[in-house]
Amino acid sequence: MATLEEITAEVTAEVEAEKPLNKQVNNEVMELTDEDYAQLITDRAAYKYNQQEFGYIQDRQEAYGSISDQLDMQYWDNVNGTTTWKDHIAKVKSDNPKPE
């Protein structure tokens, strides 16, 4: 797992390669100031670090599906003696692993 410092270094190189970058304030377009570039790097690195650490939670939430669909799976598992719901949850977890 990359540290925040390592991600910041990656993002700094990424932003350097993307220069020049513009911002629009109301209808005026201008290049980012040095302060803006520094803030952009901080924001982007913080976001990527958070995604690395906690992104799996959101990914799992989206992949689990609706509660009603899960209840339906559980009902039919009970009726038919199958393990559809358990298999589905296990697959979502393995597809979106928690970072070690």
Next chain:
Amino acid sequence: MAGSLIKINETTVTSNQSSVAITGIDNSYNVYIVKTVGMEGTAHDQPLRFQVTESGTGSGDSDYDYSLKNLGVNGAYDRTGTNDTSFTLEFTDENTAQAQHMSLIYCYNFSSTTEYALVTIEGITVGRTQNAVGVTGGGVYTQTGTARDGLSFFQAGGGNIRAGHITLYALKK
């Protein structure tokens, strides 16, 4: 009530911008509304986010707390953040170049220098894998001392905003 919505400012994005800000909030009114229509990003799977602006510049300090419920056709899920560097909206783009985000963001206490700035959010992203994801919730910006004068939008993990129309309205007192 007729005549209670007053247009303050508007801006249209027609080329790639790392951020797009709209300003014009002051102490003339109590509540302002920022309407975003057709917001598109260039990077896949990166969320549209926004910061409050102070003198036209987005504040990136770690003073954003928010809680949103995203209502997708495949289920609902949460987006929360504490001491984050911006507020979040839904992803603008997920493996399709056609995803767009639209929202109404209500802004409270922005001109105050002593009270927290509050936002409530209602929006929708269309064109994702799930086709439509509704967003509802709100947040608080916990830094005081400087009046906030608008909002600045950007894609958090990289990419630019390539299209969109943003309008700032005030609610008449």
